[in-house]
Amino acid sequence: MKVALIGFGNLGKGLTRVLLEKGDYLKEKSGVFLEVTAAVDSGGAIIDEEGINIKDLLEAGQREGSIAEHIDGGEIGTTALDVIERVNSDLVVELTPTSIKDGEPGLTHIKKSMELGKHVVTANKGPLVVGFQELEKLSKEAGVEFRYSATVGGAMPIFGLAKGQMSGDSISEIQGVLNGTTNYILTRMAEEGAPFDVVLNEAQELGIAEEDPTLDIDGVDTAAKITILTNSLLDRNVKLDDVKIEGISRIGPKVTKLAQETGNEVKLVGIANSHTLEVSPKLVPSNNPLAVKGSLNSVTLKTDLAKEITITGFGAGPRETSSALLGDIVNVYKSVEV
Amino acid sequence: MKVALIGFGNLGKGLTRVLLEKGDYLKEKSGVFLEVTAAVDSGGAIIDEEGINIKDLLEAGQREGSIAEHIDGGEIGTTALDVIERVNSDLVVELTPTSIKDGEPGLTHIKKSMELGKHVVTANKGPLVVGFQELEKLSKEAGVEFRYSATVGGAMPIFGLAKGQMSGDSISEIQGVLNGTTNYILTRMAEEGAPFDVVLNEAQELGIAEEDPTLDIDGVDTAAKITILTNSLLDRNVKLDDVKIEGISRIGPKVTKLAQETGNEVKLVGIANSHTLEVSPKLVPSNNPLAVKGSLNSVTLKTDLAKEITITGFGAGPRETSSALLGDIVNVYKSVEV
Numbered sequence: 001m002k003v004a005l006i007g008f009g010n011l012g013k014g015l016t017r018v019l020l021e022k023g024d025y026l027k028e029k030s031g032v033f034l035e036v037t038a039a040v041d042s043g044g045a046i047i048d049e050e051g052i053n054i055k056d057l058l059e060a061g062q063r064e065g066s067i068a069e070h071i072d073g074g075e076i077g078t079t080a081l082d083v084i085e086r087v088n089s090d091l092v093v094e095l096t097p098t099s100i101k102d103g104e105p106g107l108t109h110i111k112k113s114m115e116l117g118k119h120v121v122t123a124n125k126g127p128l129v130v131g132f133q134e135l136e137k138l139s140k141e142a143g144v145e146f147r148y149s150a151t152v153g154g155a156m157p158i159f160g161l162a163k164g165q166m167s168g169d170s171i172s173e174i175q176g177v178l179n180g181t182t183n184y185i186l187t188r189m190a191e192e193g194a195p196f197d198v199v200l201n202e203a204q205e206l207g208i209a210e211e212d213p214t215l216d217i218d219g220v221d222t223a224a225k226i227t228i229l230t231n232s233l234l235d236r237n238v239k240l241d242d243v244k245i246e247g248i249s250r251i252g253p254k255v256t257k258l259a260q261e262t263g264n265e266v267k268l269v270g271i272a273n274s275h276t277l278e279v280s281p282k283l284v285p286s287n288n289p290l291a292v293k294g295s296l297n298s299v300t301l302k303t304d305l306a307k308e309i310t311i312t313g314f315g316a317g318p319r320e321t322s323s324a325l326l327g328d329i330v331n332v333y334k335s336v337e338v
Numbered sequence: 339m340k341v342a343l344i345g346f347g348n349l350g351k352g353l354t355r356v357l358l359e360k361g362d363y364l365k366e367k368s369g370v371f372l373e374v375t376a377a378v379d380s381g382g383a384i385i386d387e388e389g390i391n392i393k394d395l396l397e398a399g400q401r402e403g404s405i406a407e408h409i410d411g412g413e414i415g416t417t418a419l420d421v422i423e424r425v426n427s428d429l430v431v432e433l434t435p436t437s438i439k440d441g442e443p444g445l446t447h448i449k450k451s452m453e454l455g456k457h458v459v460t461a462n463k464g465p466l467v468v469g470f471q472e473l474e475k476l477s478k479e480a481g482v483e484f485r486y487s488a489t490v491g492g493a494m495p496i497f498g499l500a501k502g503q504m505s506g507d508s509i510s511e512i513q514g515v516l517n518g519t520t521n522y523i524l525t526r527m528a529e530e531g532a533p534f535d536v537v538l539n540e541a542q543e544l545g546i547a548e549e550d551p552t553l554d555i556d557g558v559d560t561a562a563k564i565t566i567l568t569n570s571l572l573d574r575n576v577k578l579d580d581v582k583i584e585g586i587s588r589i590g591p592k593v594t595k596l597a598q599e600t601g602n603e604v605k606l607v608g609i610a611n612s613h614t615l616e617v618s619p620k621l622v623p624s625n626n627p628l629a630v631k632g633s634l635n636s637v638t639l640k641t642d643l644a645k646e647i648t649i650t651g652f653g654a655g656p657r658e659t660s661s662a663l664l665g666d667i668v669n670v671y672k673s674v675e676v
Contacts, residue, residue, distance in 0.1 A: 018643060022506070030505055149503060155644035160503025165487060165495035167368055168360070168664025286624065289634070289650040293625045305356060305661035306493035310650040312627040323643035326506025334505075 001333050002049075003034055004087055004118075006080045006109055007095035008041040011123050011150075013061045014318025015093070015325050020054045022326070032333045038087040044068025045078040049088050080105065084112050091332055093325065094122040100215075100224045100240060103130030110135060114142045119336065121328040123150035123321055129224045129240055132231040145335055147328035148232075152225045153178060153297040155320035156313035157327060162233050162301060169303035171233050173273035178225040180295035180315040181209045181216040182248050182268045186281075187293045190256035190265065196249070208295055218247035219268060219279040226270035226279060233301070234272060243270075244278040251281050259283055265291045273302075339671050340387075341372055342425055342456075344418045344447050345433035346379040349461050349488075351399045352656025353431070353663050358392045360664070370671045376425040382406025383416040387426050418443065422450050429670055431663065432460040438553075438562045438578060441468030448473060452480045457674065459666040461488035461659055467562045467578050470569040483673055485666035486570075490563045491516060491635040493658035494651035495665060500571050500639060507641035509571050511611035516563040518633035518653040519547045519554040520586050520606045524619075525631045528594035528603060534587070546633055556585035557606060557617040564608035564617060571639070572610060581608075582616035589619050597621055603629045611640075 005012050019034060026032040035051035043066025046052055060070035068074035084092060092113040096106050106124040113120050120139070122128075127135065128151055139146035149159050153176075162171060177183055181203060188199040200217075203209035215221045223243040230236050248268050259266045262283075267290060269282040284291045289310035292298040297315030302308055314320040343350050357372060364370040373389035381404020384390055398408035406412035422430060430451040434444050445465040451458050458477070460466075465473065466489055477484035487497050491514070500509060515521055519541060526537040538555075541547035553559045561581040568576050586606050597604045602621040605628065609616055622629045627648035630636040635653030640646055652658040 018506075022508075022642075025508065026506065155647065157499060157503035157644075157647065161495060161499055161649075164502040165498025165665045165669065166661065167668045168356075168364065169661050170360075170363065287629070287631045289627065289630060289636075291625070292627060296627075298627075303661065304360075305664065306495075306658055307652055309493065309495065310648075311499075312648040312650070314645055320644055323504065323507050323641065326643065327503045330505045331503065 001034055001091055001337065002037045002089045003091045003093060003329070004037060004083055004089035005039040005093050005095065006083065007097070008039050008061055008067055009095065009097065010318045011095045011321055012039065013058065015095070015322045016054060016058055016061065018319070018322040018326060020058060026330065030330055030334070032330050034329065037089050038083045039067060040078065040080050040083045041066050044074060044076040045083050046071050046074050047083065047087050080109055081112060084109060084116065084118070089118060090336070091119045091121060091329065093329070094120060094124050096124060098124050098126040100126050100129045100220070103127040107131055111138060114138045114144050114146070117142055117144060119145040119332045121147045121325060121332060123325060125151045125224050125228065128228045132228060133237045145332045147332060148228070149328050150321045150324035152228055153299060153313065154315040154317060155323040156297050156299065156311055156315060157324060158229070158299050158311055159232060160327060160331070161311060166301070166303065166306065166309065169305045171301050171303050173302040174226070174229050174233060174271070174299065175290060176226065176229065176270045176297070176299040177267050177290055177292055178270055178297055178299070178315065179216050179222045179268060180297060181213055182222070183292065183297070184208050184295045186248060186251065186256060186266050186268065189251070189253040190260050193253045193257055196252055217249055219245045222268055222270045222279045226272050226277070230272040230277060238277060242277055246280040248281050260286070267291060339372055339429055339675065340375045340427045341429045341431060341667070342375060342421055342427035343377040343431050343433065344421065345435070346377050346399055346405055347433065347435065348656045349433045349659055350377065351396065353433070353660045354392060354396055354399065356657070356660040356664060358396060364668065368668055368672070370668050372667065375427050376421045377405060378416065378418050378421045379404050382412060382414040383421050384409050384412050385421065385425055418447055419450060422447060422454065422456070427456060428674070429457045429459060429667065431667070432458060432462050434462060436462050436464040438464050438467045438558070441465040445469055449476060452476045452482050452484070455480055455482060457483040457670045459485045459663060459670060461663060463489045463562050463566065466566045470566060471575045483670040485670060486566070487666050488659045488662035490566055491637060491651065492653040492655060493661040494635050494637065494649055494653060495662060496567070496637050496649055497570060498665060498669070499647070499649060504639070504641065504644065504647065507643045509639050509641050511640040512564070512567050512571060512609070512637065513628060514564065514567065514608045514635070514637040515605050515628055515630055516608055516635055516637070516653065517554050517560045517606060518635060519551060520560070521630065521635070522546050522633045524586060524589065524594060524604050524606065527589070527591040528598050531591045531595055534590055555587055557583045560606055560608045560617045564610050564615070568610040568615060576615060580615055584618040586619050598624070605629065
């Protein structure tokens, strides 16, 4: 299967490293044979319809500037859209930076790919927050696979689970601890009794929190993820604005401590069911599977048969996210190459 | 897809109830159309190649004796093997009582079904404990689907997860709390400080523990499940005898209490990796996703990409187990009827 990599930041590089490392394993175990025919970043593209040498691509990615500058035949100035339109590929992997405001440029990339009959795998939340049902419809009309496991919860295979093994169940409610940064801060406050600002600083130094952590702390990132989960698993058509959002900035170590003394943990929880769609700090009993620590993520699905299934995993990191991307890619391969 | 139900005890009845309840939902949501052409218990069979009326079947199942006695045209004395050999069915659902000693009668039922080119879904641990690799090989040679989600952890969709969405990951270790009875006893001892015998009695009265709970308490049930997980997910060929087993009968409320005071829980844990294959009571940190309470089950997979994924759910109960059976059935349908 010919693959075009759209976006070559941390996630693109992480996935490429995994493809290099596991290419033989995938061929042997699952009969999956992947060729990268294009990779493009904001400065240009590398294109080879016979299959790019992955090692060379990774080396180019380790240097300053665009990958196009560091490989023979690299095309400076060639854009993602050029690549999608021009290069022979069966699958487009969309990994450009996300915007939950308008979903661009990912939204345009994904639509164009589908229109051209290409399957899409993405880690990009923005396009799904803005236009989930539109993209679902487009993928069905075009007869292409559309998978987005990496958009919610990094390595946590929630969509594959709900749509695969649990497809006999009807899901009535989703509850999730979906943001590693806030969960790390809440966990550290509870454990150490340290003030919010101190813990946030620590998280930034460790690279767990971003320079500007507003979207995490205000609950918007969690709301974006609960929006995607709601549209995908409850088959609704909700927008980010429909989510009632409260962040964790008013939570201090006194509250987290007091919670622990009563056998609870404070968690930033997203909830979606037929009458509720909200993100807010909640008291979760310590022995509830949702009460995960540190940068772990966790989602509980309430269903008619299984009652409650919880899945817990690492919600971020290029290698962990590659688990979700690669799972999606393998499953696209399997559903196509029969 | 024509389905033969082999065994009509609690699980068979539970699944049939779910088929009645969700038939329309499955048709609408997944395009899955199922017809039960035969159901057989130890006393006889009901057969209708045009599709048995599910409501009549359920009513027959609620009465004393064999279902064959309570429906017009019921065949008293017809055996499971007769049904597998004679009745037109694409899928055999094997739900007879389990024997982890020789796997019979399930082992013979499953082999015969595969030899006749029928897909197999089962909740029966015995045949997989005794002959997993043989059955895997046979299913491949016969070109039939073979799914067994319900054999481990009831509703917990661990196989579908590992072989579906996580198929890009290499699994190196499995850890599991896989027996609801022992986990209930350990949880109650820790919470109430009540002695082992008292809690066991309570569990028996609630129907959580069986009349003869030896296989649970001695760790043999957990060992059977870790044997299946090891053979399926680590692609090994181990036998029940290869598992080093220690049960929970030596654990008292003093130990569970002491564990809690140090931030831990005592759990009966099965572990499988390249150098260990054992079941024993272990101290698990309270905030570890494996430290589930009551009759919940939990499995952690350690992998090269996702690092750790934990899945938690109800490990028993006819309705919960129907979640796994139905998921398997839907996935057989999808992989066959393309």
